[in-house]
Amino acid sequence: MFQGFPQSGFQFLKQLKENNSKDWFEERRELYEQSLRNPAKALIQQMDELFLREGLPFEASLKKSLFRIHRDTRFSKDKSPYKTNIGITFPIIRDGMSKETKTEIPGIYLHIEPKACFIAGGLYMPDAKQLKSLRTRIEQDWSLLDELNVDSGFLKEFPEGVQGVKVKTMPRGYDPEHPGKEWLRMKQFIVIHMIPEKITHSDTLMDMLLNKAHAMAPLMKFLEESVQDY
DSSP states (O other): OOOOOOHHHHHHHHHHHHSOSHHHHHHTHHHHIIIIIHHHHHHHHHHHHHHHHHTOOBOOOTTTTBOOSBOOOTTOSOOOOBOSSEEEEEEBOOTTOOTTOOSOOOEEEEEEOTTOOEEEEEESSOOHHHHHHHHHHHHHOOHHHHHHTTOHHHHHHOTTOSBOOBOSSOOTTSOTTOTTHHHHTBSOEEEEEEOOGGGGGSTHHHHHHHHHHHHHHHHHHHHHHHHTTO
């Protein structure tokens, strides 16, 4: 049963930031397993049950949801071997999706890091084909995005609304005066909400994740339908 990420896990991440080496990590692997990896696995298993119970279209999988703590240093000047956070993703379930897909999938993301915990969701880095497909959908029907950004239930969970980096000018081929022009200029479609660290220390985190999942589900469905051919 998930009972929260213990304070010892946050202390481990703080110390890892100062001692980011394989020798240091291996000497304390048991602490990492007990205070971070095992609670993360318990959270994933219980969220799987909750998503199913609530009829929410998100996947919680021990194989897919928990990000590796090892960093990919192949193309980075920073050769530190380990991440100093725990990342967990719950992608939207896509019918008929190939297991080999390399494109980004809309979903929920939980970030656990000392003084920087948050829940987010959406499409963070859609590729060129996905972005074109999204803009085609928005050009035809942008109403859901407008409605979400004024919906009281949605804004209760994500006060900043739908966010994302925008291009400076209207993308080529689209009407500069289109009523959905602000959405057409976006390169990302994300929601994010910082959460107090104390929330992560108890099973209250599951309730918060569930509330956020309900709030963002219409946006996730819109994004998934818009890019499902890619």
